Amino acid sequence: MQQVLVLGGGASGLAAALAAARAGARVTVLERNAKPGKKLLATGNGRCNLDNTGIAPERYFTSDPAGLKPLLAAVNAADPLGWFESLGLYTRTDEAGRVYPYSNQAADVLALLEHHLEKYNVRIRCGCTVRTLSQSRGGYAVQFVNADGQPESLRTDAVICAMGAAAGPQFGTDGFGTTFAAQCGGKLAPLYPCLTALQIAKPQKALAGIRAKATASLLDGKTLLAAETGEVQFTDYGLSGICIMQLSGLLAPGRGPKQPAVELDLFPALDEAALAALFAARPPRLAGDSPAEFWLGLVHPKLGRALWAAARLPETSLHALPPQAWQALARTAKHWRFEGLTPCGWKQAQTTGGGLCLNEMDERFQFQGCPGLYFVGETLDCAGSCGGFNLHWAFGSGLVAGRSAAKPARPQRPSNPKKKR
Secondary structure, three states: OOEEEEEOOOHHHHHHHHHHHHOOOEEEEEEOOOOOOHHHHHHHHHOOOOEEOOOOHHHEEOOOHHHHHHHHHHHHHHOHHHHHHHOOOOEEEOOOOEEEEOOOOHHHHHHHHHHHHHHOOOEEEEOOEEEEEEEEOOEEEEEEEOOOOOEEEEEEOEEEEOOOOOOOHHHOOOOHHHHHHHHOOOOEEEEEEEOOOEEOOOOOHHHOOOEEEEEEEEEEOOEEEEEEEEEEEEOOOEEEOHHHHHHHOOOOOOOOOOOEEEEEEOOOOOOHHHHHHHHHHOHHHOOOOOHHHHOOOOOOHHHHHHHHHHOOOOOOOHHHOOHHHHHHHHHHHHOEEEEOOEEOOOOOOOEEEEEEOHHHEOOOOEEOOOOOEEEOHHHEOOEEOOOOHHHHHHHHHHHHHHHHHOOOOOOOOOOOHHHOO
């Protein structure tokens, strides 16, 4: 019987372990935390947004789009959602294509996986910290420190590395997954916090906590790179909200914009001329004549004051303002610019950008030149958009690798991972 060792008990690791066990392998999982699935429990605000109906290569951030296509095709062919249905999970899909368990409970997804892992006699050893990997009798030996703090070694036919990356250290990750990949001779794309809020050079601290519907555009100087529409949240350090987090994925070191800026359009349904006309028509209809009253029914009063100041309009009678004032205000409301962007740190990041380069993997997520050694999930240079794309990649890559690892490696002598390059 093929022996498979899975390093990491997160989404990709648990999927890999169960897939390998169902394919007939004897499987052991080494997990660093006291319990598996800690980060999985937090996904989707505890609801577990486990997939999306709009999976496409352009919804992922990577330094190697060409290398992504065959791997994502393999993930899609593994059909993570269909696999969950075969395990007895019933799901619901919202209007944005996000897929959740019908119960809206991430804990139910983890419990379902744990019940099936137990059914297939998968051994999960928690409190274990992996140290090194080496060749051993046609397979591999993994050295680790067990829950008692004692050094230990396990020999196995195949190893699936699912130790995550640097995002979410509060869930027990510290970047060791990518460090381990580098130790095995893998080439890494630079890591960066992905799907995170943005710090800005001059934050609007008075607006902290205010939310507004807007279109957020990422620019490099004056060149538009991408735009996302949704809810923007102002913070005391900058900007947050799903549309801002999506744009953060484009701030990769070395390939991101050199002069990054975000522009907010707080009235995306109107063009600038129509918005200026709307503003100009308001003063005669209002009971009062102050800038504060101007914003009633349009935006939050604090947000209105900030826009007024950004347009450099005087605090005077509305009727005393010249016609060009409304044009200036409309321009500001459609192109409110924020510069000096810096992604927030690893603790706020939902996932890790960068990682083990995709051209290091074959279509089974096997490390090139090292039969029986696999890397899956967040360790790889592939970060998905918000909305279930990352869990689709995590579960799917785990399924592909697990099913492959359960089969004996092709009869060839594997390279020493440390000497691969």
